[in-house]
Amino acid sequence: MSLTSVLVFLLVAALAAVNGSNDVPKGVATLAGAGVTRYRTAILWGTVTTLAGCLCSLALASKMTALFSSGVVTAEPTSAFAMAVLTGAAGWVGLATVLRLPVSTTHALLGGLIGAGLLFASDSIAWRSIPERLIAPLLISIAVAYAVTLILALLFGRVKNTGGTAAPAPAPVTPDGGAALLQSTEPAVAAREATTHQVLTAAHWLTSGATGFARGLNDTPKMVAIGAFALVPAGMTTWQIMLVVALSMAVGSLVGGMRVAERLGQGVVKMNHREGFLANLTTATLVGLGAGYGLPMSTTHVSTGAIAGSAGPNLSRLSGKTLRDFLIAWLITPIFAGAVAALVYAIAG
Numbered sequence: 001m002s003l004t005s006v007l008v009f010l011l012v013a014a015l016a017a018v019n020g021s022n023d024v025p026k027g028v029a030t031l032a033g034a035g036v037t038r039y040r041t042a043i044l045w046g047t048v049t050t051l052a053g054c055l056c057s058l059a060l061a062s063k064m065t066a067l068f069s070s071g072v073v074t075a076e077p078t079s080a081f082a083m084a085v086l087t088g089a090a091g092w093v094g095l096a097t098v099l100r101l102p103v104s105t106t107h108a109l110l111g112g113l114i115g116a117g118l119l120f121a122s123d124s125i126a127w128r129s130i131p132e133r134l135i136a137p138l139l140i141s142i143a144v145a146y147a148v149t150l151i152l153a154l155l156f157g158r159v160k161n162t163g164g165t166a167a168p169a170p171a172p173v174t175p176d177g178g179a180a181l182l183q184s185t186e187p188a189v190a191a192r193e194a195t196t197h198q199v200l201t202a203a204h205w206l207t208s209g210a211t212g213f214a215r216g217l218n219d220t221p222k223m224v225a226i227g228a229f230a231l232v233p234a235g236m237t238t239w240q241i242m243l244v245v246a247l248s249m250a251v252g253s254l255v256g257g258m259r260v261a262e263r264l265g266q267g268v269v270k271m272n273h274r275e276g277f278l279a280n281l282t283t284a285t286l287v288g289l290g291a292g293y294g295l296p297m298s299t300t301h302v303s304t305g306a307i308a309g310s311a312g313p314n315l316s317r318l319s320g321k322t323l324r325d326f327l328i329a330w331l332i333t334p335i336f337a338g339a340v341a342a343l344v345y346a347i348a349g
Helices: 003-023 025-033 039-060 062-070 079-098 105-124 129-156 179-231 238-256 258-267 273-293 299-309 320-348
Strands: none
Touching (some): 003 025, 003 105, 003 179, 003 238, 025 039, 025 258, 025 299, 039 258, 062 179, 079 105, 105 179, 105 320, 129 273, 129 299, 179 238, 179 273, 179 299, 258 299, 273 299
């Protein structure tokens, strides 16, 4: 394996690690933000479910691999090109994680592909397909995630108390004081509320896990596709590259996932149990469908839109400062990654 291939291998692992730190928390931040469990436990759950999605990605998300292999830059890639793209994406996602900003690895890779591609083979960039196949799904997914979760919040109602379960309804009182009825009704109400809470808790854990699985399906093929430019000619198989991505992503999540998890779980809106469940239900569905149909949705955008939508029509609950910081970071993502990728390719190409 050449020195360039070794560098690409290390960059693939680095990008997967910072992706894990920045993206894995997005599916499970609602669990901790709603008080269901601790952040460390939530991140561990997200790591396990994301790892499962990674291992299934090459079989279930082949369209995503094809899109990032030749759907943006159609020319035959080189090792220097792969190194430039990976450096640009990993550099920005890593910096954003340190700054506690949830950003899109998909946007960073897209910026890196275009930035390096302008120097590598500008006439091979598929400009016409980029808005429809890449930019539109990324941007529309924010609005769709917000709208879907908002509708769900309006349909199911928001839980009033911070504990995540509705307060028991008062027992009816009979004309004679209703003592017997009170004794017989309150345990029944409490039991019903306890059952509802248990079902909601199980559903919240399930949708958080589904989000992690869908994120693994959606993000892994993108990194495998870029790494394969240099690593497959060097003798590695796509399955071996996938294992490197999966393991690096898991390590990154466990080591650095707390910073972004806390920002998403508490910074956008103070959510309760039901709202967290609805946000995850939306995120898991949209990101999972995107992976299957080859639509490169950003878990960052979808989960943020869904969390914001869970607040319902009461926009005053949302933190304008946090959302402004996120928006600025999202706008900078492709520019920063593209500029770094172009610089690296100018030096290494």
